[in-house]
Each structure stands twice: as structure tokens, then as C-alpha cells.
Amino acid sequence: MTEHLTLSEFASERTIASKLTDETVTMTADERVATYLIEDQMADLTDAIREAVQNGIDSPGSSRVLVSISPERSLILDDGAGVNLKSTEGRRNLSVLGAGSKQRSDDETIGEWGIGKGAIIAKGAVRIWSHDTALHFDYRDRRDSGPWAEINGRDGQLEDTDHHLEGMLVEIDHYEDEVPDSDSYRWRRYVRDLRKRFAYVRSRTGVSVVINGESVDKGDPLESVTDSNRPSLTRVTDDAILALEYAPHEGLDIYSNGLYVTTKREYGLGGVIVSKGNLTLNFARNDIQSGCKRWQRIERALEQARDDLYSDVSDDRLTAESREVMVEELAANSKREDQWASRKLFQLATESRISLEEIQAAPEIGWVTGAEKGADKLVERGYVVLDTSDTATHRLRELATADETSIDLPSTFDVGKQAESEGVWTGYHRIDDESQLNADQRRYLRFARVLASELGIDRDVYYGEASADAWTDGRSYIVITDSAVTSRQRAVWMHDLYLVLLHEAAHQTSSANRPSHGHHFESTFRSFVEDPGNRDAFADLVQQVLDEGFGAVFEEHGHS
Template sequence: MSDQPTLAEFAVEQSESDEQTEMLDPNASNETVTMTADKQVATYLIEDQMADLTDAIREAVQNGIDSPNSTRVLVSVSPERSIIVDDGAGVDLESTEGKRNLSVLGAGTKQRADDETIGEWGIGKGAIIAKGAVRIWSHSRALHFDYRDQRTTGPWADSSGREGNVVETEHSLGGVLVEIDHYEGEVPDPESYRWHRYVRDLRKRFAYVHSQTDVDVIINGESAARGDPREAISETSGPSITRETDDAVIALEHTSHEGLEIYSNGLYVTTSREYGVSGVVVSKGNLTLNFARNDIQSGCDRWERIEQTLEETRDELYDEVPDDRLDDESREVMVEQMFSGSSSTDWTNRSLFQLANESRISLTRIQAAPEIGWIESAEKGADKLVERGYVVLDTSDPATKRLREYTDRDDADLELPSSFDVGERAEAEGVWTGYNCIDDESQLNADQRRYLLFARVLATELGIDREIYYGEASADAWTDGRTYIAITDSAVSSRQREVWMHDLYLVLLHEAAHETASTDQPSHGHHFESTYRSLVEDPANREAFANLVQQVVAGGFESVFQEYDVESS
């Protein structure tokens, strides 16, 4: 009889009770400790190991793929129930082994070193019974579970919690059929966009299973197979590259925003954006995955070999991309590779680093400069210095930030020229670095005009009796403390309407809290903080802002501007 815990009873019996355990010899140099488990572990394995119903369906489909002689797995998903059926050899539920494989957590025919099968009814069966009342039917027997005890009639009437029951069926079924009668709340609203995304994401999980196993997974009448992984980038207009080794098929393209999809033996695992490219990696054989099967465990030998090939292939791809087409993520990855010493490619002459005027420069040119300056964000005068031939590096750019961080390390072996203070140099060169209100507002672009007019309306609604101007400065805004407030481009953090309107709300209240000029080392002491906090938390101000936003949503900006009779000069 197996000593593995069943779904009806998950506990490892200790050979002796606590009362019978002998005292350890205090003079002994070695101790023996036995790992045990209790029913709380069962609850975790059943209820907490998987995120949603798609994980349970994945477990059932995997076992269908692994079934001997299986050629296809049919999946039917509706808001009420999911049915997964394969055409494999099935499970003998009349035998002790067959019942054990479907009722013992961890039991199954798969061994850890098995490089062929994907599932094989191991721990994953716990995820299946957590998501609905379940029927597992093969040949002339069916096993039923109702883990939450929510079904009082039909085949689940005699099932409750981890107690399942096996019944004879009227008909014999080849293969295995898994029916999950969904518990409430396990699927999205079928009328919502989330439902369509739900089915689409389910297909994605099995996109390359057929390419590795020759088993076709068909979901709601449509095959999930995407064909050869190398075709994933066949229609890309930019640089791309493919590689095939004994461990994997790799297809990469230079568009980092979509990320790199990783598949274990054709089964989707995760999307990684740390490589600075898009595409797919499909392993030949299983990767060692974590418990939830949504990431790769450290120490996976196959993945270590794949990753080495992946990084070499990615570096080859970068060599095909012109400097002016490298995106921010790619440049950041290239810089990290340079300083880690893990890249065999010399990128010191590639224009990877950003100057204050948003142009780019190579490490070779940086090192050749007599001296360099650093800024962390837009600083007036810095771009003018670049125009005059100075090297002023902008660390708000990710790749350039990595350069600064590396050179600040104690163990850095990179020599850079000495640094100068950008503000002092700009002043010495006669480059403007102060605060400037824009007199001719016709110079403003459409976005700037909208920010300015909204800020004027908002100031009226908030009772801020100061003129509102648009200006140029390194600060988000400034005020003379009495008559005016000037806002700048950096006052808004996003072009999304709801975000920048709230940005301006906070900026105006911040400047309104200043009772003296905020241009020269403004005071942000206790009095200012108290005043600013009271303005932000004032219910009248909150209501005024909310009402104005509703007016914009209902009628648009121009309608509101006309109503308040504001316009740019």
C-alpha cells in the first residue's frame, strides 16, 4: 500500500508520536531530521498552486498530450464548463494503479528525469479539482470530485471535499475525458472583452506543442498550433535572426516591447523582457520549471545552454541594427553586456549613450573628451552646451544611467574624463539657465496650449488669485508668491488626459502654498507642508477639481475653455 497522501487524506504519519520521541543525546555529533507534511500542505497544493482556471485546463491538456498513442486533445471552454478529451490509451480506473494515479497527489508514471512527458497526473490534479466539480472518465469508469461541496445532485452528489467516488458509466470511452463544471467566479464575464482574451491566452499556452510532440491541441474548434517557431518572425520588417540547436529553436527580432516568449517543449511558460528583443524560444525537451510552471528554475542545465546560445544570437542581431534604430531597452542591455564582460562583441564605437540634446554618443568619443558633465533630467542650458561641443550625458536615459552607475563602483575598471558642473559651465558660457515666461503664447504647441488653458480654468475654480503663464525652466513650475504661477513641460508626467489634469491640480496647489518666490531655494519647511497639505485635502478643492474633470469628459476641452472665456494670447 502506497504511503503517499491521497486526496481524501493528505498526511505523512510519523513513526512515533511527540510523546514517544526519545530525547536526543546531547553528546551526539549528528542528528537525523525527517521532513513531514500535514493537511495544510494539501490545501496549498489544491487551492493555491495555480492562478486561475486556465492553469487547471493546462494540467488536463498536458496529460492528454502525454497519453500513449495520443494524436490530438480537444478542448471545449464555455462560461459554464470546460471539457478536455484526448484520443490516447486512457486510464484503467478498475485497477489499483489507475485509481491511485488519479487520486494521490504526486502519484503518476512520470519521473523527474523524464524528458518526454509534460504532465502525467502529478501534483496538477489538485489544481483541477479546485476550480469546479470534476469528472474524469476513461473506458467504463468515471472518478468524481466536488472539492467545495457545491453540487447536491447528479454524479457529484456523493462527492465532498477531497473525497472522490468512482462509478460505472453507461458507455465506454477511449482516451480520457476531464469535465470541469466551473465553480462560481472562475471565469470572466462572457460579455466582457476579458472572456475573448481568456480563450486567446489559453490557445497561446499550447502554441508550439504540435511542433514538438505531433499532438494537436484544438480549442473551441480551432487548432492552437502556430506552426514552425521560426515562422513567428517571418513577417517582421526589421532585422531578425533564427537559430536551431539540439536544445531549442530560437527566433529573434529587434522589437523589445513585446518581449521574448519562452516555451518548454512547446508549452508556454513566460514572457521575458530582460533580453531586449522579441520572438520565441521553444525548447526541445522539458525545462525544469517552478511549482506553478510559470518560470524556469535555477540550475536547469538545458536552459543554461539555451541562454548562452540566446545571448550570442541576440548579440549577432544587435550587430545588424543601425545605431539610430536601437531602442532604449536594447541599448541598456548592450551596455550591461559591455560592463559585465559577458559579451564577446566590441560595442565601444556604437552610439549607445544619450547626450543632453537627445543625440547619442559612443564610449570611445566620451573617453576622448577633455571633460564631461552629467545631468539627471532636462536642465536648461545643458543642450546648448552640447551644441557648443561639450559632452553632457543625460542619466534619465537607462543606458547612460548604467554607465554612470558602473563608473561610480569601487571596482570599475573604466577610465572616464573628469567631470564639470553643468550649471556653472552653462553660466560661464553665457547660456541661459534661469526662469523664463513665454510672452508669445502662439509659440506653444497644441498640447502646451491645452495644459495652459486648463490650468487657468482650474486656478479659477480653486480660488487661486494669480495669473497663470507657461514658461521654460528646469522646475515643474514656479511663482513669485503673489501675482503669478508659471507651469512648464515637466509639470505633466503623461499625455494621458486623466493623469496630466491631476498633475496640474497638484502643481497649482503646490505653488499656491508658496507665499514667497519659489525660484531661489524655496522653503519647504513645516509651514509650507502644512499649508500645501491642507489645500490638497480640502474637500472643496477636491470637489471643484472633480466637477471640472466631469465637464471636460462630458463636453471636451474647447467647450470648457469657451464657457470660462479663456484663451492663449
């Protein structure tokens, strides 16, 4: 009776006992080509494990592939027909780069190139065991004991094993520099990414993949969006299964015959696409080649499905990513102009939305980037002033400027000049020459700079002119004005500046002209004001001023 061992037993050192043969098997290829195929074709350890798992899935008669992965070594065991390593063909298939029975046109298997074995031997000392024979490699010559003691480079060594194995076992004894720290996020990401790679393999091949005792199968791809709380759509074509949802920030996961390839974000959608048959992939198998006919057909079906899904998404829910995709479609396809011209895809200087129809109906339009010279006031008076800090609006201007679209737009006007002529210029002027400031203004500015440093606000502080108390770009600077202080009494204006600085620090985007004071801002500002550390820092600085005077405090902090 043939003895069959469990995966854990295969992992035991006791199962390695064998008799080395005198036969050496060389991983054959041109020297430079072989080095590239072995060392450079794959990014990390998960690519090597993926290749071994793919071989297990493709093995005739295989129904399950078990994977055990740890920082020390990985084991990949399938229950397929295995390989007769004592035959010339069997040895060739596992030792010659590019050799194998797989064809690129073969949709019955998910492997293509017959070169995955190169990725496997690059990541550690390797044992490939099937039936009564095993083949060993130690490409980097890192092992000086056990079955790898006398092996190095592309030369492999055959052995006769003490136990019979019906399928195939691939053991990768990891090279240390191929594995991240087991306590690091990178190791957790390795395991997570490996699970994702085979999420829909069973749906296409019938072969289940189990990693560290847990099945990775996600079932029917169509069910992946069944419980989505977002607009969703499913569609089945001759080439693919499409399960789409309106989640553009997440991107669209692409699976070739059930095997994860890449996540594409340029379609403005989330969900999954599982091809029926293999896609033509690049060498590393992490993207789709541009000439893939099947993907071209899938793309056409995807674009139609996306348009149908967008019709169920209200204009106010469209993200900037989705609107930018729609702008590209508007520019490239005149039919889309008829379909989407009435949708509010573009942003005005007041942050409200406007449609292409409304833009085209205007006698003239203006362009601004963020807050600029009363642009919002012009919009309130009926002018069309478009804000190119919005990516979709920016893309429209780019396409129009480069004459890359048939979309007709009105002529443009100078926003600053128009605002000035209308008497609505509320420009924000920063005073760069601080010698122009009077004594009070200089004192306010220096105190604000010291206070910002004590509060941990990592933004430069300047003085300026505007109707607002202050403004910020949300990243690098804050500008205070005369109206930031409500009294010349020292205790009052110091507290005024304390609140103004925290207010502007709570802004993560520009607060000029049209600050956003939504729930997120209010929550952030309140947390800053109520922070005991901020209150203590302010109180300590005020006490220091009372004890030492402004001059000494400013000099101590480098603002004399």
C-alpha cells in the same frame, strides 16, 4: 460494437447516467501540503485546464486533445490510451498527489510533478472518465445533486459508466468564484491565454490541440519571424529552436517543449524560443528555475544570437531597452567593449547619441537628469553632458558610481557651474512666493489657472522666469512667464494664454530647454486648438469676464 461519442455528446447531461460504486477514493497527502497543492499552486482556471490538456498530450497514443471551454464548464478530451480506473495503479495515479508515471528527467512527456490533478479539482466539481469508469470530485462541496451529491473534500467517488470511452475526458463544472464575468475582458483573456499556452506543442509532440473548435497550432517556430519587417534571425541548437526578431517591447516568449511558460523582456528581443525537451520550471510552471542546465545552455546560445542580431540593427533604431541590455553586457564582458564601444548607445543633453569611445575621449563629462541649466548649450560648445533620464545612460552612471564595471570614464564637472561660467545658463526658475508678482502677473496667473480648469487640463499652473513662454514637466504642472503674453490688451493676452496652455498640455514630457515638437506633438496640439469644446470653454470664460469682471470670476473659481 463499442459506441463512441462526440465531444458535444459528452457535454450532454444524457451521458452522465451511471451507477455509483461503494468505493471512495481519497486525494492523499499530508493535510497542510495537500491544501497548498490543491488551493494555492495555480493562479487561475487556465492553469487547471492546462494541467488536464498536458495529461491528454502525454497520454500514450494520443494524437489530438479537444477542449471546450465556457464560463459554466470545461471539457478536455483526448484520444490516447486512457487510464484503467478499476486498477489500483490507475486510481492511485489520479487520486494521490505526486503519484504518476512521469519523471522530471522524462523528455517524452511535458508534465512533471504528478500534482496537476490538485489544480484541477480546486476549480470546480470534476469528473474524470476513461474506459468504463469515472472518478468524481467536489473539493469545495458546492454540488448537491447529480454524481457529486454525496462527495466533498479530497474524497472522490468511482462510478461505472453507461458508455465506453477509449481515451480520457476531464469535465470541470466550474465553481462560480473561479470564473470571471463572461462579458468581461478577463474572460476573453482567459481564452486567448489558453490558446497561447499550446501554440507549439504539436511541433514538439505531434499532438494537436483544438480549443472551442479551432486549432491553436502555430506550425514551425522558425517560420514565426519569416515575414517580419524587422531584423530577424533563426538558429537551431541541440537544446532549442530560436526564432528572434528585433521587437524588444514585445518580449521573448519561452516555450518548454512547445508549452508556453513565460515572456522574458530582459534580453532586449522579441520572438520565440522552443526548447527541445523540458525546462526545469517552478512549482506554478510560469517561470524557469535558476538551476536549469538546459536553459543555461540555451541562454549562452541566445546571447550570441542576440549579439549577432544587434549587428544588423542601426544605432538610431536601438530602443532604450536594447541599449540598457548592451550596457549591462559592456559592464560584464570586456570583449563587448571592443565590439560595441563605437556604437552610439548613450544620450547627450541635446537628445543626440554618443558612443563610449567618444565619452572616454573627453577630458571631462557632466551628468544631468533632463533639462538643466543650459546643458544643451554646453553640448553645442563641445562638452560631453550625459542625460540620465535615458535608461541606458542612467545605468552606465549607476554601474560607474558603484564600481561595478571595468569601463573607465573621465572625471566629472558640475554642469550648472560650468554653464554659468560660460554664460549659457538658461535656467528655469519657478516663483513659489507669489507675493513677489506684480498686479499684471497675478492677473495672468489667476486667469491661466481658471482657464486650465475650464479646459480640463489637470496640471497645476505657476509663474516663473525663463526665456521661454512657458514650460511643463509633462505630467503635473505648467509654468508661464512674462513672455507668454504679447500685449497688455485684455483680448490679446487672454488668447495668448489660451494657446500657451494648450501648447504645454500637448507636451507629454518635459518641455524645458529642448522641447520635442515632432509629428506627434504637432498633431496633439492641433487637435487641442481645433477642439470645439476647448474653443467654447475659452469663449464662455472670456464672456464671463466681460460680464462680471476679473474679480468676481476669480472669486467664483476659488482664485480670489
